[in-house]
Amino acid sequence: MPEGPSIVILKEEAQIFEGKKVLSAIGNAKIDIESLKGKTVIEFKTWGKQLLICFNGFYIRVHLLLFGSYRINEKRDMPVRLSLKFKNGELNFYNASVQLVMGKPEDNYDWELDTMSDEWNSERAFQSLQKMDKAMICDVLVNQDVFAGSGNIVKNEVLFIIRTHPESLIGALSVKEKKDLIKILHKYCLDFYHWKKAFEFKLHWQIYKQRICPRCKIPVTVKKTGLSNRKSHFCTSCQELKIKQKRARQRQATEA
């Protein structure tokens, strides 16, 4: 269900519980849930697709994976994975991956890689791309170590915007193409966030789950691509397959 922007929205909704004490904690998460009782939530953070519920000395890492969901001051008719009750309401998670981690998030996360963070650093993404010549772009755009928070929708929409075939190789992109890709992906994540808050995100899908290409009107191709083996939705006419290594540097060196 969630890519990074959706998790930021979750964090914002959960922030009414910052500074509040856990009155009771229940659920079938495989952590010591009892230990949460009486503890005070310091703050909620996100990193990529993860929600971090920060306490003094430890934090809960919540990942909704594909089918996870949450409710605030509301229950669903299914077993709850983790339910935290506070004086001013409750926070419930279903089908989520829940871990309790000792220490501080700062010890384990680098927010310069998080597309939704104020600390996002496009130069870091560029440095990663420079070392991934043999990788397919469809894999790199869902790689959380490169673009934390980006997911399959972001991947497909960004590839359409930059008119690039999902099976293109990173090594076939020029420096400018890589920088443009990074800039556009980051902007798309921010747009995603605003569109989602306005309940209009799906209206902006151009290629993901579309039947015909909005640009040239031919049918959209759907194919599992890359090592990640996730489905790509793309236009074979509008999105160019780039697989030839750019070797301008070597050629220059040889000619010199």
Next chain:
DNA sequence: TATAATGTTTGAAC
């Protein structure tokens, strides 16, 4: 109604 899907981790098999 059957299928696919905004995702990740684990562990077996090469």
Next chain:
DNA sequence: AGTTCAAACATTAT
């Protein structure tokens, strides 16, 4: 030892 790949988790929209 490094990689590949299926399995597992489990709901819901179409």
